[in-house]
Amino acid sequence: xxxxxxxxxxxxxxxxxxxxxxxxxxxxxxxxxxxxxxxxxxxxxxxxxxxxxxxxxxxxxxxxxxxxxxxxxxxxxxxxxxxxxxxxxxxxxxxxxxxxxxxxxxxxxxxxxxxxxxxxxxxxxxxxxxxxxxxxxxxxxxxxxxxxxxxxxxxxxxxxxxxxxxxxxxxxxxxxxxxxxxxxxxxxxxxxxxxxxxxxxxxxxxxxxxxxxxxxxxxxxxxxxx
Amino acid sequence: xxxxxxxxxxxxxxxxxxxxxxxxxxxxxxxxxxxxxxxxxxxxxxxxxxxxxxxxxxxxxxxxxxxxxxxxxxxxxxxxxxxxxxxxxxxxxxxxxxxxxxxxxxxxxxxxxxxxxxxxxxxxxxxxxxxxxxxxxxxxxxxxxxxxxxxxxxxxxxxxxxxxxxxxxxxxxxxxxxxxxxxxxxxxxxxxxxxxxxxxxxxxxxxxxxxxxxxxxxxxxxxxxx
DNA sequence: CCATTTCTTAAAAAATCTTTAAAGGATAAA
DNA sequence: TTTATCCTTTAAAGATTTTTTAAGAAATGG
Numbered sequence: 146x147x148x149x150x151x152x153x154x155x156x157x158x159x160x161x162x163x164x165x166x167x168x169x170x171x172x173x174x175x176x177x178x179x180x181x182x183x184x185x186x187x188x189x190x191x192x193x194x195x196x197x198x199x200x201x202x203x204x205x206x207x208x209x210x211x212x213x214x215x216x217x218x219x220x221x222x223x224x225x226x227x228x229x230x231x232x233x234x235x236x237x238x239x240x241x242x243x244x245x246x247x248x249x250x251x252x253x254x255x256x257x258x259x260x261x262x263x264x265x266x267x268x269x270x271x272x273x274x275x276x277x278x279x280x281x282x283x284x285x286x287x288x289x290x291x292x293x294x295x296x297x298x299x300x301x302x303x304x305x306x307x308x309x310x311x312x313x314x315x316x317x318x319x320x321x322x323x324x325x326x327x328x329x330x331x332x333x334x335x336x337x338x339x340x341x342x343x344x345x346x347x348x349x350x351x352x353x354x355x356x357x358x359x360x361x362x363x364x365x366x367x368x369x370x371x
Numbered sequence: 372x373x374x375x376x377x378x379x380x381x382x383x384x385x386x387x388x389x390x391x392x393x394x395x396x397x398x399x400x401x402x403x404x405x406x407x408x409x410x411x412x413x414x415x416x417x418x419x420x421x422x423x424x425x426x427x428x429x430x431x432x433x434x435x436x437x438x439x440x441x442x443x444x445x446x447x448x449x450x451x452x453x454x455x456x457x458x459x460x461x462x463x464x465x466x467x468x469x470x471x472x473x474x475x476x477x478x479x480x481x482x483x484x485x486x487x488x489x490x491x492x493x494x495x496x497x498x499x500x501x502x503x504x505x506x507x508x509x510x511x512x513x514x515x516x517x518x519x520x521x522x523x524x525x526x527x528x529x530x531x532x533x534x535x536x537x538x539x540x541x542x543x544x545x546x547x548x549x550x551x552x553x554x555x556x557x558x559x560x561x562x563x564x565x566x567x568x569x570x571x572x573x574x575x576x577x578x579x580x581x582x583x584x585x586x587x588x589x590x591x592x593x594x595x596x597x
Numbered sequence: 598c599c600a601t602t603t604c605t606t607a608a609a610a611a612a613t614c615t616t617t618a619a620a621g622g623a624t625a626a627a
Numbered sequence: 628t629t630t631a632t633c634c635t636t637t638a639a640a641g642a643t644t645t646t647t648t649a650a651g652a653a654a655t656g657g
Contacts (some may be wrong), residue, residue: 173622210373210398298633317510338633342616353616361512363525363644370511371520524644557630561604562646569607579605586604604653611646618640623634 149257150191152182153223154200162195166257172359173199180183181210191218193260195292198224208239219264222257225250226255245278248294252280274309276369279348281309290350295347302326304340304346308358313370316363329368341366375415375483377401377407379449380426380436388421389475392483399450405434412438419486422466423452439465444491447482449474470501478506500588502595503583505574506533514574521573526551528565531574534584539596541587567592 148171159175174191175181179200186194194212198205203370209220209371222240241263242256242266252275259273272283282288286294288301297305303325308316345352359367372424379385385401386546392399400417402485405426412420415491420438426429446465451472453546465491479500485499506515512528514521523531529551534542548563571578585593 206393206398266604300634314510332634333636335637337634338615360615364512367511371513526645561648561649564604565606565646568607589603598657602653602655603634604651606651607649607650609646609648611644613644614642616641618639619637621634621636623632625630625635627628627631 146190147174148172149174150185150193151184151195151357152177152179152200152205153195153197154178155197159337161251163252165253166195169254169257171177171257179208183208186216186218192258192326193219193221196220196222200224205287210240219260221260232329244275249251249278249289251294252289255280255282255289274306276309276312279309279357281306290348297347298343300340301344301347305338305344308366308368312368314366315367318365321365373398373400373415374398374418374488375421376408376411377421377427378405378424378431379421380404380405381423388479391479392421395480395483397483405429405431409434409437412442412444413550417444418491419445419447422446422448424448434467438544439513445486447486467540471503475515477518477520478515481506481508481515500532502535502538505531505583507536514575523573524569526566527570527573530563531570534592534594538594541593542591544591548590 149166151159151166151173153162153175154177159177160339161171165173174185174189176185178202179267182194182196182320183203188329196205196209200208203211204220205283209222211217212220219241220241223244223246225246243268244253244256255273256275263275274281274283278291281287282289283306287295288297288302288305305326307324312363318334318337320336326332326336341358342352345358346354349357357369359370375392377388377392377399377491378387379388379401380403382403385403387403389399400411400415401409406429408420408422409429416529416580422431422435426434429437429478430447435448438444438446445467447470448466449470449472468481468486470482481488481499482501500507500509504517507513508515509532512523514531530547533547533550544560544563552562555585568578571581572586573580575583583595585596587593
């Protein structure tokens with residue numbers, strides 16, 4: 146059984162992915178369009194499918210629907226669409242996970258590892274949280290910004306994890322504080338501001354103009370969203 | 372399972388909706404009349420139905436009644452009729468939500484998301500308030516005027532939310548002030564006028580001739596209504 | 598039609614909230 | 628214990644929102 150089938154029309158990227166996955170120790174097959182990919186899925190067994198959305202002819206969503214008609218192969222979709230909607234809702238088509246192009250190979254590797262674990266080795270599941278180019282490895286308490294690992298402290302991590310589990314919601318400062326620091330904590334609320342500042346420093350492109358952790362005046366903060 | 376079944380007879384609009392929903396990441400089926408739509412509902416499973424009221428042959432209400440006889444599929448109805456009656460009728464027949472044509476795709480997206488959440492992910496429900504072309508996302512404290520998001524401040528938001536929760540009622544100034552500012556607030560009542568003005572500036576087509584937030588002389592204000 | 602009251606508008610002032618930097622305390626590691 | 632790191636506090640600077648003010652416009656009632 147081959148481990149991973151890659152369906153990606155871009156010659157160069159397909160080669161890069163294939164090479165990377167082989168270096169990671171997987172056996173890989175690569176097809177350049179959905180039709181050929183589907184045919185192969187029908188003929189041989191794979192552990193998982195890495196599927197591009199934009200393909201010549203039949204697109205990734207259609208291919209996925211076709212596959213889901215017959216089997217429960219784990220699928221990780223890749224898409225160039227950067228807008229939030231298509232990513233979040235891509236799951237509803239039946240993909241098991243989703244990664245935005247351009248992506249970091251490190252994160253791709255983590256995601257594949259996680260998906261494999263989830264599917265074939267339920268014992269020790271690896272949990273990843275991704276939003277935009279930020280990815281959290283919950284077990285390892287590590288944070289990636291794109292390709293780079295970001296050094297983060299304990300409180301910062303807890304705060305970030307909480308916010309990433311409630312994306313696009315407006316989080317009340319008091320509530321947020323209580324969630325992280327605990328209800329009967331004597332610490333100052335100002336401490337929250339400071340940690341937010343440090344997270345911005347580490348995660349934002351331009352910490353002065355935060356796009357990821359936005360301030361909602363008189364209320365609190367919002368992670369992601371418009 | 373396909374996510375959304377669209378029943379819409381207008382060729383152009385149907386195509387637009389279908390394209391939009393696919394871009395949003397949903398899988399979509401589209402039928403052009405109620406009869407075919409019902410048949411499909413009987414044959415395949417959908418997560419929700421987006422149903423036009425005015426259809427050739429069997430209309431949307433009749434179709435909805437037919438569906439409700441058998442199952443509890445979430446239904447969002449679209450109607451060109453702006454009068455209250457049809458909306459009320461829609462809810463009575465068992466629609467889960469309602470959107471007026473012509474509508475904003477952004478708001479359609481929000482409504483669908485909300486309905487999906489409400490039905491399949493009760494954990495964090497998204498609450499929307501809509502009146503005419505104004506829509507409030509209560510969780511996110513954001514406001515849409517048609518397609519556009521309107522930037523709004525804290526007090527403005529609170530005031531608007533209160534008024535939208537009491538639409539078409541005549542709101543006494545003192546009462547309104549106490550509701551928003553709190554009973555034992557020393558601030559000047561004039562502050563209310565100013566905030567009303569800013570809301571008009573942001574929400575009205577012609578702020579000088581307010582249609583949405585009307586003045587009721589010597590009493591207060593009225594949101595919506597004749 | 599005029600005086601009076603009430604509402605709108607604009608702009609300045611005040612109040613409030615947020616960010617930032619820096620220092621001291623706490624905690625954990627060496 | 629010493630050292631380094633992380634967390635909290637504080638205070639001042641910076642932003643934004645809210646309130647106040649005052650003048651002009653509109654409506655009401657005689």
